[in-house]
Amino acid sequence: MLASQYYIRTLREAPAEAEIASHRLLLRGGFIRPVGAGIFNWLPMGLRVLQRVEQVIREEMNAAGAHEVLMPVLHPRELWERSGRWDTFAPTPLRVIDRAEREFCLGPTHEEVVTDLVAMDLDSYREIPATLYQIQVKFRDELRPRAGLIRCKEFIMKDAYSFDRDREGLDRSYDAMFDAYVRIFERLNLPVVTVEAEAGSIGGTDTREFMLLSENGEDTVYMCDSCDYASNSECATSRAPQPIEPAAASTRELVDTPDAKTVEQVTAMLGVTPDRLVKTLLFRSDEGFIAALVRGDRALNDFKLARNVQGEELRMANDAEVRELTGARVGFAGPVGLPDDVRIIADHEVSALSDFVTGANQDDAHFVNVNLGADFEVDDWADLREACHGDACAHCATGTLEAHRCIELAHVFKLGTKYSSAMDATFRDAEGTESPCIMGCYGIGVSRIVAALVEQYHDDSGIMWPREAAPFDATILLLSPDDDELRAIADNLYSDLGDRGIEVLYDERDASPGVKFAEADLIGCPVRVVVGRTTRNEGKVELRRRADGHDELASLEDAVDAVLRLLESR
RNA sequence: CGGGGCGUGGCGCAGUUUGGCAGCGCGUUUGACUGGGGGUCAAAAGGUCGCCGGUUCAAAUCCGGCCGCCCCGACCA
Numbered sequence: 001m002l003a004s005q006y007y008i009r010t011l012r013e014a015p016a017e018a019e020i021a022s023h024r025l026l027l028r029g030g031f032i033r034p035v036g037a038g039i040f041n042w043l044p045m046g047l048r049v050l051q052r053v054e055q056v057i058r059e060e061m062n063a064a065g066a067h068e069v070l071m072p073v074l075h076p077r078e079l080w081e082r083s084g085r086w087d088t089f090a091p092t093p094l095r096v097i098d099r100a101e102r103e104f105c106l107g108p109t110h111e112e113v114v115t116d117l118v119a120m121d122l123d124s125y126r127e128i129p130a131t132l133y134q135i136q137v138k139f140r141d142e143l144r145p146r147a148g149l150i151r152c153k154e155f156i157m158k159d160a161y162s163f164d165r166d167r168e169g170l171d172r173s174y175d176a177m178f179d180a181y182v183r184i185f186e187r188l189n190l191p192v193v194t195v196e197a198e199a200g201s202i203g204g205t206d207t208r209e210f211m212l213l214s215e216n217g218e219d220t221v222y223m224c225d226s227c228d229y230a231s232n233s234e235c236a237t238s239r240a241p242q243p244i245e246p247a248a249a250s251t252r253e254l255v256d257t258p259d260a261k262t263v264e265q266v267t268a269m270l271g272v273t274p275d276r277l278v279k280t281l282l283f284r285s286d287e288g289f290i291a292a293l294v295r296g297d298r299a300l301n302d303f304k305l306a307r308n309v310q311g312e313e314l315r316m317a318n319d320a321e322v323r324e325l326t327g328a329r330v331g332f333a334g335p336v337g338l339p340d341d342v343r344i345i346a347d348h349e350v351s352a353l354s355d356f357v358t359g360a361n362q363d364d365a366h367f368v369n370v371n372l373g374a375d376f377e378v379d380d381w382a383d384l385r386e387a388c389h390g391d392a393c394a395h396c397a398t399g400t401l402e403a404h405r406c407i408e409l410a411h412v413f414k415l416g417t418k419y420s421s422a423m424d425a426t427f428r429d430a431e432g433t434e435s436p437c438i439m440g441c442y443g444i445g446v447s448r449i450v451a452a453l454v455e456q457y458h459d460d461s462g463i464m465w466p467r468e469a470a471p472f473d474a475t476i477l478l479l480s481p482d483d484d485e486l487r488a489i490a491d492n493l494y495s496d497l498g499d500r501g502i503e504v505l506y507d508e509r510d511a512s513p514g515v516k517f518a519e520a521d522l523i524g525c526p527v528r529v530v531v532g533r534t535t536r537n538e539g540k541v542e543l544r545r546r547a548d549g550h551d552e553l554a555s556l557e558d559a560v561d562a563v564l565r566l567l568e569s570r
Numbered sequence: 571c572g573g574g575g576c577g578u579g580g581c582g583c584a585g586u587u588u589g590g591c592a593g594c595g596c597g598u599u600u601g602a603c604u605g606g607g608g609g610u611c612a613a614a615a616g617g618u619c620g621c622c623g624g625u626u627c628a629a630a631u632c633c634g635g636c637c638g639c640c641c642c643g644a645c646c647a
Contacts, residue, residue, distance in 0.1 A: 012596060012608065013582045017640050037639065143571080143644075261647060281646065292646095299646055316645045331647045359647080386646090461607095479606060514607040521607090533606060 001472065003507040007044045010519050020216045022454035023148025025463050029522045031450075031471075038145020038153035045523065046450070048471040050156065053449050054135050056187050056468050057158050064180040066131040066160050071113045073137060077103035079112040083422045089201045094139045094153075106139035109202065111419045111441060114161045118437065119425035122163065128427060128437065129169050131177070133160035135446060147216060149451035150407060156447040163420070163437040165429065170438045174206070174414055177442040181210055181410050184444070189466035190452060192409060195221045196231040198303050202411075202441065203418045210410035210444075214455045217407035222387050226399030234303055237383050238391030238401060240348030250355050250369035252336070258364045261331025263296045266366055270357060273297075277357040278350055278370070280333040282317040282325060282342075285309045289317065289325060291338055293346035293378070295353065298385040308345055308382045326361040334359035335376040336367060344376070347384040407452050408445070415439040457547070463524030464547045467567055472505040474563055475525040477516045479532030481508050489556060490531040493541065496560045502567070521546070527566045529559065545569070 009030035017034070018024035026032045031046030042050055058068065074096070080086040086093075086105075093105035107113065114132055122128065138157045145153050162173035178194075185192045190212055197209040209232060211221055220233040231237070260266040267274050277296030282289060287310045294300050306314050319330055325342060326333045335344050335358060355369045372378065393399035420426065420436035428434050450469070457464040467473060474497065478490040487508070494506045505525060507516050513532070520528050530542040540553040545566050554562035 010608095011581060015581065016576080016583090019641075034639085144641095146641080263647085279646075283645095294646080302645080316647090322647080329647095333647065477606095482605085512605065512607085512609055514605095514609065517607045519608080530606080 001503070001505050003505055004509045006505070008519070009043060010522055018148060020147050020150075020455070021458050022150070022216070022451040025454050025458055025522070026148060026451070029463060029524070032149065038142060038151065040149065040152065045471045049450055049465070049469055050447065052471075053188065053446055053469050054156075054158070057135065057184055057444060057446065060180045060184045060187070061133050061158070061160065064131075064176045066133045066177075069117075069132050069134050070136060071107070071110050071117070071134055073107055073139070074104045075107045075113055077105065079116055080105060083112050083419055085112070085201070091143065092141050094141045108138055108140045109443070110134070110159055111161065111202070111415070112423065115419040115423040115425045115439070118163055119420075119423050122425060122427055122437070125165050125427050125429045129162060129164045129173055131160055131162040131173055133158060133442075147218070147451070149447050150216070151218065152447065155445065158444040158446050160442040162440040162442070163425065164439075165427065166438060170414055170440050174412065174440045177440065178208070178412055181412065181442070181444065185210060185409070187468050188449065188453065189468070190409065190449070190456060193221070193223065193230055193406075195223075196235055197411060198232065198234040199413055202413055202415070204413035204415040204441070206414040208412055209408050211406040212409055212452050212456060213404045213406045214452065215405050216455055217405045219406050219408050221404050221406050222389075222391075222401040223404060224393040224396060224399035225402055227393060227396035229393055229395040229399070231387075233386060233403070234301070236387035236401065237394045238387045239394040240383065241352040243348075243351035244354060250371075252370050252375050253368050254360055254365055255368055256364060257332075257366045260364075260366070266357065267296065270366070270368065272357060276353070276355075278335070278353065280335055280359055282322055282333055283309075283314055284317050284321060285314045287343070289321070289339075289342045291333070291335055291342050291344045292384055293335060293344065293350050294385045295347065295349050296357070298347065298349065298388075300384055301386045304382065304384050305345070308380065308384075326359070328359070328361050328363045332359040332361060332363060332365060334361050334367060334370075335378075336370060337361055337376075343379045345380045345382055345384065346378040348381055349385065350378070351381065407448065407455065409449055409452055410442070410444040412442045413440060415441055458524075461518070462522035465524045465526060467526045470526050471523065472525045473502045473567055474527040474529060475505040475507060475520050475523070476529045476531060477513075477520060478506070478508045479513045479516065479530065481510050483536070486531050486535055489535060489541075493529065493531065493556075493559055497563060500560055500564065502563060527563055529563060
């Protein structure tokens with residue numbers, strides 16, 4: 001590609017809206033342009049990167065035996081009614097209405113569509129296993145788009161869906177996808193870690209996420225420093241402490257805590273640390289009211305609570321319900337003297353406390369010196385709290401959990417029959433018995449990978465693309481475009497590299513050397529070839545590897561091979 | 571949705587407190603010079619100051635409403 005003919009739109013200064021490196025550099029380098037919050041144009045250079053990432057994914061998916069399809073963006077409401085997700089999927093799908101007032105959503109994911117597709121086409125066990133995938137735009141009505149390409153309202157995703165006869169088949173399909181993902185991230189030079197995760201609105205079990213550790217990520221993972229346990233903070237567990245014998249040495253006492261509704265206010269007023277307080281959180285579920293107890297310095301994990309509760313519904317009690325249950329306004333709930341039908345579930349850590357503080361179930365008052373047994377009974381013990389950095393690992397004897405920020409790049413799920421049952425995706429086995437397919441689903445955030453690559457590979461002057469994702473393999477800078485001899489050398493090199501399958505951005509523009517160097521660094525092709533002074537004086541071209549600044553000289557005859565070698569070297 | 575910040579030529583910003591000619595740097599265009607890290611000189615183009623309304627002799631500036639963008643948080647009592 002001749003730079004003079006190409007659509008290169010770099011910015012000398014980053015737009016003020018961009019804070020993180022990937023957002024800033026993708027804008028500056030002329031890869032993307034904003035349209036609205038979480039909505040972007042892909043410029044020619046950015047599209048090349050996106051397409052190369054897609055190509056890596058496509059090759060590995062095909063190699064794993066998956067078949068590419070393309071499904072629609074527009075999903076009829078009826079389809080989502082059948083899976084029951086029209087009203088429950090979070091984040092809420094973007095909805096649209098046509099002139100006949102038929103309702104649709106813009107697909108946030110494609111379980112419904114693909115399962116319906118397969119339901120129509122699939123009849124016999126002879127036709128499965130089958131895995132279908134697509135690379136397509138997805139829409140999600142995010143609470144808040146942020147961080148450039150990392151969280152968008154509209155983004156590119158590769159989603160795959162497997163259909164099997166039985167659990168063993170699902171395991172094989174799942175493993176095949178898992179292995180393909182490992183190869184994809186290897187080829188893209190992204191050192192991901194896989195972690196346990198929550199299935200969320202997709203559903204299913206055995207879900208794992210592929211995470212890139214990065215300060216600018218929005219997720220947190222906990223990794224054990226001793227064993228190989230790694231989990232999203234959503235479901236990370238830590239080792240429960242040893243319960244202590246209830247001492248009951250002290251007697252419960254009522255103290256005035258006017259207007260002290262938060263843990264912070266109560267502990268400040270009473271002069272105790274938050275780990276001496278037990279927080280009582282009231283929930284409403286299908287089975288009735290639930291009081292969840294965690295230590296004052298801990299955060300309750302709602303996924304964990306939900307796992308210990310029957311039924312679908314689980315929400316915080318509202319102000320009126322709190323008053324009905326406790327006789328007090330929000331902020332003064334405690335386990336002592338709650339109605340008998342309120343089920344008390346406590347986090348294991350509470351069992352190691354004595355003489356603690358709780359709400360008194362009356363306005364502006366708390367209890368001190370509360371003790372298990374003496375003052376109240378716990379119905380069920382469970383792991384309810386968010387894990388914390390430094391917690392003891394629950395999976396080995398000696399390890400400690402370490403918190404890391406990360407970017408979620410992919411997520412794989414074993415779905416089972418959730419969708420195949422709902423959408424009638426059934427097959428007949430050899431005996432003629434009809435059963436629903438056993439499904440798995442596998443997603444990769446393609447556009448998010450582009451951002452992740454920049455987060456992982458950049459320096460102060462620009463991007464350092466790994467070869468498989470780079471917009472061009474190499475760039476040639478012709479520093480003296482008016483010098484016919486040098487121009488002929490650069491022209492030849494450009495064409496020779498092209499003949500060898502190397503995609504080159506050839507900067508033959510009438511611009512100053514400084515501009516060309518700065519722009520080449522910003523755009524970040526893996527190898528830079530300079531034709532200039534050294535070529536005129538010594539008959540050699542200069543090669544530099546963008547990733548590490550490695551420099552070398554090559555004679556004109558060796559130049560093409562040298563470029564190839566540098567491309568292969570990392 | 572709650573909180574905070576911002577909105578002024580393409581980009582980055584000053585000017586708003588205290589109303590009085592709409593400015594600076596970069597980029598762009600033209601010409602000359604230059605030619606190894608966003609070069610120099612000269613000239614030029616480019617703005618309904620986010621939108622609507624109000625106050626005023628006069629509004630980028632004050633008041634009201636709305637819109638957009640960015641950041642933090644979002645049932646944790």
